[in-house]
């Protein structure tokens with residue numbers, strides 16, 4: 001395995017392209033990003049000093065439409081990570097059939113150390129630096145780790161001021177009064193929930209007998225836990241960046257969400273509370289949470305959580321990847337050998353970008369949808385995509401990740417081939 005997260009991400013292509021109809025010359029293009037932008041992001045701090053942060057926006061490929069993907073504010077943001085995240089976005093959009101290519105952005109910063117005003121200045125300064133690289137028909141950002149609706153609102157406002165034109169469709173995941181979509185907030189968790197409902201049907205599960213652990217209690221993790229709990233699933237393990245908790249009989253998820261909510265310090269913007277500080281249960285580490293003996297493990301935090309080191313210790317029967325890239329390629333092989341099924345990130349966490357697409361459609365048409373309509377369309381898209389991948393998996397005897405990549409490659413390949421292939425130009429067909 002390569003130490004480089006992007007190299008590791010593209011290594012999955014080699015396995016999948018053997019099973020796909022895509023032209024080999026197209027694969028070569030997918031191994032390189034279309035455009036990489038590195039920027040400096042100057043911010044005047046509250047104490048009067050000036051700090052300069054490093055930022056990126058990377059467009060992986062745009063064969064299927066404008067590029068799409070979130071913006072992350074995190075101290076570990078670096079070029080390779082953003083590249084891998086942009087690459088995954090391309091495949092995510094293709095597997096669920098929305099007309100976008102992949103992109104991602106990020107700023108290397110610890111947002112929890114900033115005041116609200118500093119955070120707003122950072123968001124606006126970053127947009128000022130990438131403004132020529134993004135646009136409603138070019139590249140459309142969205143929230144990701146440690147960015148939220150309010151940050152998207154500031155960014156949309158800054159872009160609109162630069163263009164001197166109100167442009168809500170330049171960014172998705174905005175607050176509802178600023179052109180956001182109903183149902184966008186919980187869309188990532190809800191999309192994963194719809195995938196699990198498809199598995200429930202396939203395996204004739206009784207939710208009351210199914211135990212679940214969730215690593216990461218941010219936007220995606222909280223919502224998937226809430227929806228599963230409401231259906232009777234037993235959520236026995238929960239963790240956030242500060243640590244985890246375990247309760248054999250299962251947690252009352254709404255009260256944990258409420259407690260996490262109450263312990264927030266910068267309420268409207270960032271949650272600083274930690275679940276392990278607020279609940280009386282057995283305290284466990286993030287590592288211990290990953291190794292719990294449960295039916296479903298839902299990593300919903302960051303990439304590279306399950307590697308060759310801890311993969312042999314994983315006892316979950318199914319892993320649903322709500323985070324991007326939580327399992328690296330070496331761990332993949334070990335988990336598969338142990339018979340652990342993985343619902344891959346590019347399918348399991350696609351709900352967020354699907355509803356981003358609906359938001360973009362609403363912004364462009366000026367017509368806004370009811371929440372029920374968003375849920376229904378998301379359910380249809382997620383269920384259809386899940387079944388398409390499952391059919392591919394069964395037909396070609398693949399694992400779910402490879403099957404999802406094959407479906408995505410076929411879709412991307414069709415777009416590339418529509419512009420002509422080597423066979424076409426050399427008159428062989």
Ligand code: GLU
Nearest residue numbers: 069070142144352353356
């Ligand atoms: N950041 C989310 C993701 O990784 C959402 C991207 C979007 O909505 O464009 O899928």
